[in-house]
Each structure stands twice: as structure tokens, then as C-alpha cells.
Amino acid sequence: MEIYDELKKKYEAIGQDVDVHLNGLLHAKPMNYWDFANTDALLSLQIQRTTLPDEMVFIMYHQINELLFKMILWEIEQIADKEDLAPAFFTKKLGRISRYFDMLSSSFVIMGDGMDIEQYMKFRDTLTPASGFQSALYRMIEFSSTELINLIDARFRDTIDRDTPFSHAFEHLYWQAAGKNFKTGKKSTMLTLFEERYMDDFIIFMKKYNTLNLWTKFKSLPAETQEDIGLINAMRHYDHTVNVLWVMDHLNAAKKYLESGKKTAEATGGSDWQKYMHPKYQKRIFFPELWSEDELENWGITNLEGHEIVESV
């Protein structure tokens, strides 16, 4: 009866008769796994463009990445939208976000060792000028993790401050370097198509997260929580996983394929990829205030334990 009364209240509030809804339940189908996980829809999305079997590995692993990106954004959004952000809530969500990115990083070997080089070098020709660079969710994770200034190309940081229009800041994001000639302003097809599709959405998203990103939210926590060594280490772990470990795992996988021939292959997206992709050149860091000067200087050169990071050959 207690439940009945609660249901009645719920339906009355929206002008509905609870008994009609309960009668409906008499005819409702039982729930199945394939219904709640939507497996039919999900498993119909793997469509190859070639006859090469390993293209399927490439497609599915990208889709798995997108799902994990979505899980990460789901947690970040909850932190962003929480009004009275309690330290325990922040720490719990950060733990989840971090575990998902650990998974992205440690699983990258699925790319590195999971496809035959000869097959990859054939099916990639059907993908030009697409690139993982064009993953919108990856960019949204960046915008929502840190202040915009930390995503600006280091060469232009002095020209940008809080009063700079978002559209101007956008033109100087570090990743413009993958496809823009800063002297002529000319952009690669990969970058132009990406911006045509997402720029407006990104500007709206950047505005929202300008004040609600993880770093700003961390700084809104009580002073003693910001000193909590466990939380600081969790923040550092996340920063390092996204911006050094994942980047290196990704670069090493790319090298394995693109350097497999007699001469180094061009990236499908067309960037000067070896230089562009290495963390020591990009030096993108979400929470620079949590790193020592020495650590900042050696970003992408040494790991968290101070050992040199080795590039695979």
C-alpha cells in the first residue's frame, strides 16, 4: 500500500490516473538483457568499408573508446553541475574518471599489437582524411578538465587572457597545430571538416566549462581538502594518464604502423604527426599548479617515478 500511495502521488502530480498505469503493467513485456543494453542497435554499428578483417578491430576499438569517453564526460558533468560540491563526492567521481582513462591507456595495445600491419596499411587508404583527431568527445574531455589557457598552444599563451573572445582562443588551441599553417592561416581538410561539424557546439561547451571544469571545481573545495595528499595524487594521476601515458601509448602504436615501410607514411589526417603527437612538444597539462618546476620541464621526458620515458622503435 505504501508503494501504491507513493505511485498515486507521483501520477497525480502530472495529472495521471495511477490505476491506468498499473493496468498497463499487466500487459507489459518482461525486461530482457538485449532490451536494456540495446544490443541489437549497438551491434549493428560495426560496418566495414573494406574486405580486410582487421578493419573490424580498428572500428570496434574506436567505438569502445567513444563509449569510455562518454562515461568520463558523464562523471565530469555530475561534478560540474553539483552546487554544494562535497570533497567526498569530488574524490569518488575523480576516481571513476581516472579508472576509465587508465583503461583507455592500458588497452591501447589492442591497437598496437592487434592488427596485421599489411592489412592496416591497406584499409587506412579508405579512411583519408579522417583521423581520431576528429573525436569530439576527446576534445570535450579536455575542455571540461581544465582552464582554457592550459589548452592554448604555448607559443600564444601570452596573447590570451580571460577577456579574449572564445572564438579567438579557439583558433589558438594547441591542436590547431595538427592542421593549421599559422603563417598563412590555411587549414588542412581534416581540421576544416572537423570545425565545420563541431566548432559552434565546442564554443557553447567551452563557455559552460570555463567556470565548471575539474580544475576550477577543485579550487572551489575547502582549503584543507585541496591540501589532501591523496586527492592531489589522484589529480596528478589523471593528468599524467591522459596527457603522458595515453599520448605515448597512442604515439607508439601510430609509429608501429606508419614507420613500418621503407619510408615513414603520412598520417591519414595529414599532420606532422611525430612531432605533433609527442607530449614533450605539446606539453599539455591539465593541472600545472600540481607539478613542480622540474616535473613541468621534464613533461613527457620522464615518468611519475622520474625514469626516462622510452619511445618504441
Ligand code: HEM
Ligand atoms: C593504429 C591506430 C592509430 C593510428 C596509426 C593513429 C594515428 C594518429 C595520427 C597520425 C594522429 C595525428 C593527426 C593526424 O591524423 O594527422 C592522431 C591523432 C589522434 N588520434 Fe589516433 N591513431 C590511432 C588510433 C587511435 C584511437 C584508437 C583513438 C581513439 C579514439 C585515437 C584518437 C586520436 C586522437 C584523440 C587524436 C588527436 C590527439 C591530439 O590532438 O593530440 N587514435 N592519430
